[in-house]
Amino acid sequence: MLKSKSTYKYLDFVKLSQLYNWSVQYLNDSKIRFTTKYPLVQIKEFLTRNKTAIEIQDDVYYKRATIKVRNGGIFLRDTVIGSKIGTKNQFVISKGQFLLSKIDARNGAFGVVPEELDGGIITGNFWTFDVDYSKVNPHYLALLTTTNEFIEFCEQASNGTTNRHYLQEPLFLDIKVPLPSLAEQNKLVEEYNAIIEEGNKIDIQIESIRQKIQSYLLNAIGIKDSNNLENNKTAECQYKYLKFTNLSDINRWDYWNQEQSITTLLHTTKYPIVTLGSYNLIHRKWVRDSNTFRYVEIGSVEPLRGIVNAEELSTDKAPSRATQIIKEGDLIIGTTRPYLKKFAIVPSEYDSCVCSSGFQVIAANKNYNLNFLYEYLHTYLAINQFEFYMTGALYPAITNKDLKKVLVPFPPLEIQNDIVQYIQVLKEKVQSLIQQASIAHTIAKKRFETQIF
Template structure:
């Protein structure tokens, strides 16, 4: 046979013990490898379907669960009165049961029910299973379901159209997983958790700066507690902003160790704008244009989009100088309240507040930036609005800043830079440990 000969494999032999599904497509899927020291056990040997159905009562409160895809876990969706629940036939779930979405199991939507949703409810789109914990350690079960191999089981066991690709229960339950004896399961789990604890410790070591800076600047937080149905008197001095939603938020107190000025006393504050998307000549230029999603507590040297000089002339966008500070006034998720520093001259959209022409005779720019990063949670609490709370330029302008002497500002900058390097180092080590923990577990089980 010469080197150019192509060989084909026309026959594939499958052992009878692996014939859990009489389907050519199924049988031709790659058969996973595993540690041969561990017996393979069908999932049906450890999971038994539980169909405890209940009738929803209008006058009772119910905990509703939700499952995130990609092994995101099971969470409490909400607690609501039965009259607000449209589907009156639901199923009861309990802590320790295994729960999956029959639609999104192939996307990693499953997990072990946590205590927070114990005695909660689900619809028929979710399946609940009692677990035989005499055969499987609950942490081992939770861990093995996060592996790519387990997700592959769910994908192979799902069928239907693209939008209705349901898990086929009989196929899923006949899949087999490696199941060591309980002592070995506990050993594997402990090795995994030990590395995660090391990773968590590294992260904790890197996240102590906020409380240290607050102590150094004489800042403390108090929260006025609200008990429904009880008359509450609030001292006028503790009211920063009118409105019940504002009164019962956390309140910042300054002990007067250093003077406090408003941002408007330190710099100019403005925002930007979005040039018309309908005019192509406004975009793909050479002037950086920042959106709030790019404001992530870093120096900005590059932007996803660039606009033209014509766009600036025909919109409210403004070009701000290098060294200006940017605050995200609104945005999805954790965006609101984040900050950045311009490493280039740039424009922004209207969702960004820009602090520029900072008076460095009063405050060092990097100190002001570090201070604002440290104020992230307190800045977010200022936001108003129902569906998506936002900050505005006036809130930013009137935000108080503690101004210590220059030598203190400089020492805080030095401490922060040292900490940031330390944090980056620890975060990398923590991420390496997490990756190793998962890889070590999967290698031990699947080889």
Template structure:
């Protein structure tokens, strides 16, 4: 008997219909799966353990991060401060879904520390049967299923809810428990390698700080003081004070090899604040660099925007040095390079022109990524309102400047430090790139193990 293949027509029994709408029917059909499909209602059992909220009782409440990033404590509040008095008790190990943000991956497993927490009816709680809950999490997080959930959601753009009946009638591919365990095991083995790469990147970053401390002969005076009185009181000469406020803290650092100088001794000209222009979609080849466009490692992200108006005085030149002056990222730095493309910079950034006769630009850049600079930032930012350090204040930040180069191979130089740090930065970049690739590979292998290519 010849088996008929239908590429245009699809069939389903009348009993499986719950809405007179073609989209739910189409989106419910997984034709490219390697395993039998079962309705979620055969795997998940909704739990509605009702609780009446009492005014004088303290309750834990739950929040679910999007994209499968976990279930966490939202807050702990007394019942008198909770508006909805009819809520439901969550139990550890239950599968929980936010019906509002299910399409964005807001689901997870209730952890032990949230056993007994309460949720409203916008959160669904399920006991799981005949399925590895980790398999279920990975499957529902997959790009294939996320596309399906987008079709299933209804409501306004930001408040789209998934219908419970639709959800439970949905079919998912369900291998045997042994096969589920294998798929999950392969996924987490790859993820473990990715995490090992990330840990190694962090260790390498710590080694970068160690290079500065060892090469520059840094001694942390405060850490070396054994006299108990220094734990509570520190002393400064009046001539050493640079600010008249509570947060003026003298750096308790000393170098056994070099003398601290200030940033103003290695720059040319005065600090320059950036353009006060509105960002627009890309409309020219001139990029408008804002604080948010600078990654923590000093690279630029992919969010290319233009300025409404481009004033040539803000155009950056090779080796111009930018420092963020305000906000939670105060002290973030960028060493501009011509290969970054033609650019101007925004008003919350300050530009300095480095004196290349005194410093290697990369040395200054790496120095500002070290704990030496970050420690100074914490000690000197004004914290009324948004953290802030202005252009003149940055001129006073202390920096150690070894000679640029030397014929003596044993002498500490900027060239030597830049060489070592650059090599480590490349290792860090490679490790993090590998970690990203491995995470993507883990997802692809999991999905390829379940779905055929369309």
């Protein structure tokens, strides 16, 4: 007579059909509660790795892709000439392929290559897969792989040091997922997109207000925004092969048209120009005097919402980049890929948290309004300066030394306060719209998940 499993209370049993690999942690922790109403099929049955290599040429322009986490989609990061690309051996992607980041898979960085990125390039940190369209709609797969449960699986199927967990390709391809008929997949995707479309309409309203905020700020300090640039182009058209720059605006002698245009435009403001280094840039060293701490990393900051979370960690497992303390009212500036606008004013709930060395901290001061500086840093005038000073290929960043060189218009404090007060009214409208868009996304996600879990 066979004994029941309860007799072996210290043993765990796994069916042979589910024995994807010999990792005990993976087998114990990676049980995704997929529905049984659809057949479960291994991902490798409909995805095939594509490694179309390309050697970057210095005189050719290339489209580079970026993947937003948690079903944020795949977008054009930039178009850049090959001489500016440090990693010369990369890979080509095509429209309709399935793409993921092996680093950020644990954060839901999956998606389908859009038409505008056909022929784009990626580094080895991304994986490209050809899709068997007779079996799967890649957009259905993108929705499935960005659910919380699948993201948790990717965390378990990844290894490496803190913030560098790499997804293991065999584990990813071996996982079984529910595969409805193509007609059912298409229906699920259409239902999801119908709700998301309402959210997208709200996003358009949000972007309109953000543009209004930028235009208002620039006009308030006496800069004519993009119209000024167009006027400059018209005035210079008779000298179409020449570019004129004031000697006082030259910071370096190599040609960088965009940077010089921005510098010239900044000097049209009716207020003094200062450098970011004139603010109170500080580094409050973190002393490890407790067992736990709350950590704000780069991923904890979102462009519109600021700091969204602080993970509580054991001090003995602190990341090497956990180095400094932040205080309520500080402005923190993400210096890695600053064009992502990882900037935030620290609210009271994150007072005395530890933050990454990837942030530059500016302390509050009675001589300036940090909210004014925060809003200015979101304008193209500041972002273009960040990009001018960035160095590095895989993780472009601006050094603290160069950050101090960024030019900032400096109105009197009472003018800064008035500008911030007006912008705050517009931002309250933005926050209300963000909540509406978030609700739409949550509804769409829950409806999809009820079908597959």
